[in-house]
Amino acid sequence: MTPTLRTARLLLEPYTPEDEEDFVALFQDRRVSQWMGDGPATEAEDRALFGRIFTKVYAQDLFDVWAVRRNGAFIGHAEIKPTDMVQGHEIIYALAPEAWGSGLGRELAEAIVAYGFDTLGLLEVHATVAAPNSASLAVLDRLGFEHVRDVTEDDGGITRVLTRRRTVPGTPG
Template sequence: MLTTIDLYQALPVLETERLRLRPVRTEDAADIYAYTKDEETARYVSWHAHKSLTDSEQFVEHILRQYEQGNPAPWAIEDKANGRVIGTIDFIKVSFEQQQAELGYALSRDYWGKGLMPEAAARLVQYGFETLGLERMQARCFVANDGSARVMEKIGMTFEGISRSALFVKERFWDLKIYAITRSDYEGK
């Protein structure tokens, strides 16, 4: 049985028509800073906007340590057209024992509204069911984050409800919408 350590120490490259999902590299820090410094991009995620390139360099170093230790860490979302890293996507939680994972993602505001996040998320869902053998994948978003909720719906996830005061970040508790897709949902689509 595949373990979390196996997955993250050898994170595979996944391709879509317009995107390449690949491990984050040291040289990605400037591209990551380009979108993580944007307050609007950081509005509905668990992290604060980066204040300097150093913040993004430290973030990249943290990701690389997570890979080395076999802990969950994101794929870089690379735009094939220009080679830039425009976001990240990951299984923020994965349990091979329970055959479940939770997706998380962030995308540069410059790329919103172009169908890129559903494209990346659909590829990760495909990988989860077809390669990892998962039974269920879920994603959560801040209640007010309509864009993220639309991504979840576009990839076949079903709204399951609202988890109240489910996340404490940015000095307060937040309610989260929960969406999920099961193997039978995926195979029946």
């Protein structure tokens, strides 16, 4: 069961059915969706994706997915899940454009990484980011992620694969 997480300014909690309109609005915003998965999807596809959070992800306890709120308002989406691209766990996060530039992306990514290390016991956490997404790349760089390799997508776009390894007290790195 996906737990509730808190940061200084954010609340990450499992989605409720009432979050559907906010989820769809976030994923339908092209400023956000251009960086998500295969890019913008139809509204019907985003509604189906939201439904699968309940029927598959939560029902089968596959991985953790959160609605991200600030001061009670929905402002984003976050997950940590196993992925074949990196053969480990990947963090995924998206914030509504009105939350950009305020340090919330870093706060959100930091919370997901800490959950991966401290709760899931992972030794490394990965992220995949479209090469032109300089804002997300900068956030992850500040959090200690290192560029591992590039993947050329079917459409010719480049996805950067980044990794952050857990540092163990008393060891180098």
